[in-house]
Amino acid sequence: MSNEEKSIITERNLGKSLEDYIEAVYDLHKEQGQARISDISSRLGMAKPSVNAAIKRLSALGLVTHERYGDVDLTPDGVRLAANVRHKHNVLLDFLVRLIGVDPDIAENEACSIEHSLCDDTMTKLEAFISKYDNH
């Protein structure tokens, strides 16, 4: 598989908004086995019609499935993308909190903003830096 092909899934095709939604679906399924519109709505603090519209967009992109009045679930492509975003979030949070000392609540928000802007390659380099730093 070429790098271009791989990047179709994980690199920034979605904006911040859709990435936040898909990440919430991913987290909720891990935590409670399902992700209803209301769950996503309260998790992200968005009105339910906004969530509904976003899920429709994600569904059109083949990243989630959604039966009327039913559960929202990730497709395999959706899982890959969401896991990648989640991973970036975790690495950034670790860097901000542990290495440079940002308050965890602020870091949580900032990681959430930044995670959509860094490419896979940069993230890999950041992880390598953190490892090296941890081993002095």
Add this chain to the structure above:
Amino acid sequence: MSNEEKSIITERNLGKSLEDYIEAVYDLHKEQGQARISDISSRLGMAKPSVNAAIKRLSALGLVTHERYGDVDLTPDGVRLAANVRHKHNVLLDFLVRLIGVDPDIAENEACSIEHSLCDDTMTKLEAFISKYDNH
């Protein structure tokens, strides 16, 4: 001056878009003493009417002045805000390129995305981290 008052100027009141525009005005004035709509347009790769609309927004916020068919210039508040964004950009670029080894062209783009998401306090902490790291 309270922290809240100071933050009115420098903290994230503008979105990424307007911050990019004001940063371009700041840079162009430093480089060539003026920033015309066309200069900003080619610098940012935006159509001129888009620039025009953005400058109107910045003008309504009291951050730039703009005479019809004339030069765009920063107000004192605009200078403060733009210098702050520029500074964040430079710190992030340095971190990405020198500390973690990102390609300069990619780092330039990523710094440009991230600079709008990090608060002043986090930036201060990042600068402190870089200093400490440089002095081993």
Add this chain to the structure above:
DNA sequence: TTTGCATGTTAGTCAATGCTAAAATTTTTT
């Protein structure tokens, strides 16, 4: 000075993304 090109502005459109109010459907309770 007049013509023509560069620059700036206006007008109209579009996509993304959010909202509220109200209708439809499902689930729960009695």
Add this chain to the structure above:
DNA sequence: AAAAAATTTTAGCATTGACTAACATGCAAA
């Protein structure tokens, strides 16, 4: 099973921020 509550969806709207096409203005060259 019927009524009530919760959930989801639809419909309609607002804002941001981008675009193109067309018009207006300013400057420079002939």
